[in-house]
Amino acid sequence: MGKGRRGRWLAAALVVVVALVGATVLVLRDPGAAEEYDAGDVATTTTVASTTTTTAPPTTTTTGPPTTTTPPTTAAPAPTPPRGPATSTAKKGVSVWDFGGLGAALTDVGASWYYNWASGPTGGAGDSAEFVPMIWGARSVNDDELARVKANGSTLLGFNEPDFGSQANMTVEQALDLWPRLQDTGMRLGSPAVAVGGADAGGWLDRFMAGARERGLRVDFITLHWYGSDFGDAAVGHLRDYVEAVHDRYGLPVWITEYALIKWVDGGSVFPTDAQQAAFVTGSTAMFESLPYVERYAWFALPTPDDRQGTGLYRSDSAAPAPTPAGAAYRAAG
Numbered sequence: 542m543g544k545g546r547r548g549r550w551l552a553a554a555l556v557v558v559v560a561l562v563g564a565t566v567l568v569l570r571d572p573g574a575a576e577e578y579d580a581g582d583v584a585t586t587t588t589v590a591s592t593t594t595t596t597a598p599p600t601t602t603t604t605g606p607p608t609t610t611t612p613p614t615t616a617a618p619a620p621t622p623p624r625g626p627a628t629s630t631a632k633k634g635v636s637v638w639d640f641g642g643l644g645a646a647l648t649d650v651g652a653s654w655y656y657n658w659a660s661g662p663t664g665g666a667g668d669s670a671e672f673v674p675m676i677w678g679a680r681s682v683n684d685d686e687l688a689r690v691k692a693n694g695s696t697l698l699g700f701n702e703p704d705f706g707s708q709a710n711m712t713v714e715q716a717l718d719l720w721p722r723l724q725d726t727g728m729r730l731g732s733p734a735v736a737v738g739g740a741d742a743g744g745w746l747d748r749f750m751a752g753a754r755e756r757g758l759r760v761d762f763i764t765l766h767w768y769g770s771d772f773g774d775a776a777v778g779h780l781r782d783y784v785e786a787v788h789d790r791y792g793l794p795v796w797i798t799e800y801a802l803i804k805w806v807d808g809g810s811v812f813p814t815d816a817q818q819a820a821f822v823t824g825s826t827a828m829f830e831s832l833p834y835v836e837r838y839a840w841f842a843l844p845t846p847d848d849r850q851g852t853g854l855y856r857s858d859s860a861a862p863a864p865t866p867a868g869a870a871y872r873a874a875g
Contacts (some may be wrong), residue, residue: 627651630875632829634670634839636799637663640857644669646843649862650854650872654837656798658701660689677701678709682719691726698764698798699723700733704745708736713748720758734764734798740786750791762794762836763787769821770804772813777824781832788834795834799841800825801852812851815866822867826874840871 629651637643637655643665647655654671657663660681662672674690675698676682690697702708703716716733723730738744746763753760767783769776780800788795802821804811812818822840829838845853845865854868864872 624649624872627872628875629653630830632835632837633826633871633875634673634837635843635854635871636839636841637666637843639663639665640844641665642855642857642859642862643844646855646862650843650864650868651875652843654839655843656698656839660686661693673698675699675701676723678703679711679715679719682722687722687726691728695728696731697723697726697728698731698734698796699760702736702766703733704735704737709733713745713752716749717752717756717758720753724759729761730759731762731764731796732760732793734766736766739763739765740783740790746787747790760793762796763791764796764798766799767797768799768801768803768841770802772802772804772817772821774820776802776821777828780825781828784832784835794836796836797829797838799839801841803852815850818852819866819870822870822874826871830875840867 627648627650631653633652634654634656635647635650635652637647637657639657643663644667647666647669652670654673655663655666656673656675658675658677660674660676662674666672672693673696674694676686676690678700699720700709700711700716703711711733732746733749735744735746739746741747750760752758765784765787767780769779771779784795784797802813802818813821826838829835840854841852843854844857845851845855846857850865850867852867853865854871856863856865
C-alpha cells in the first residue's frame with residue numbers, strides 16, 4: 542500500500558487503535574531497512590480479544606386466582622452448520638502480516654498464494670499457500686536479499702510503490718539502474734508496483750517501461766495497486782477500466798497485488814459498510830477471474846488491524862478463523 546495512501550489509512554487507524562500501527566510494533570517490509578517503512582504496511586508479528594453480556598429475564602408478578610397451564614415445549618437450538626470448503630483458484634491470493642491464526646486463515650479463505658512485502662515467507666503461514674517474494678526498495682538490492690528471494694520462489698515482485706515518497710521512493714532512473722540485479726536472479730519478474738497512474742502517459746510506470754525497452758531489460762508482467770473511493774455499484778467498473786487501460790498500454794499480463802475500497806479524507810480514512818465491501822469483493826473477484834490477462838490478484842489484507850475491521854478479511858484476535866463479511870465473500874470468490 543502506498544505510504545502516502547497507506548499513511549493516511551494508518552493515520553486514521555492510529556486514532557482508534559495502536560495494535561497494528563502503535564509505537565510498540567516495529568513493521569518491516571524490508572528487514573534490512575526499518576527506516577524505510579511505516580507501521581501497518583507489512584511483515585510484522587501482531588497478536589491482537591468479544592464479550593457476551595447476559596441479562597436475566599425480568600421478574601413478573603401476577604395476581605388473582607392461580608391458573609394451570611401446560612409448559613411450552615422448548616426445542617433444542619439447531620447447531621450452526623459448518624462452513625463448506627472455500628473456493629480456491631490459481632489467481633486468488635492475499636497480502637499478509639503475521640498473526641496467531643495466519644496459517645489457518647490462509648487455508649480457510651482459499652488463497653493459493655500470498656506475499657508480505659519481504660524477501661522471505663512469514664513463519665506463521667507454514668505451507669498453507671505459495672509464497673511470492675518481493676524486493677521492496679533500493680536498500681533491498683543486495684546479495685543477501687537477492688539470494689533469499691531465489692531460495693523462496695520462482696517469481697519476484699519488484700519495488701513497492703516507488704512513486705510515493707513514503708514508500709520505496711525511487712526515481713525511474715534509480716529503478717532502471719538497479720533492475721539488472723533483479724533480472725539476474727533468473728526469476729519471473731513483475732514490474733515495480735506503482736500506487737497511482739499506471740496507465741498515464743509520462744507517468745512513473747510509463748517512463749520505467751520505456752526505459753526498460755531502451756535498455757533491453759526484462760519485465761514479465763505488470764504489478765498494480767488500486768484503492769477505490771466510490772463505494773457504490775460503479776466501483777467494480779472503475780477498477781476494471783484501470784486494469785484494462787494498463788493492459789492495453791503495455792500488452793503484458795497484470796497482477797493486482799493490493800486493492801480494496803477506502804476513501805481518504807482530511808485527517809483520516811472512511812470505509813464502506815460491511816455490505817458494500819462484501820459486494821465489491823464479490824464483483825471484483827468475478828471480474829478478475831473473467832479477464833484472461835489478469836494472472837493474479839491479492840486483497841489488502843488478510844488480517845484486520847486489531848479491533849477495527851477496516852478492509853481486513855479475517856479477525857486477527859480470534860483463536861479460530863473468523864472471517865469478516867468481506868472475508869466470507871472473498872472465501873467464496875472464484
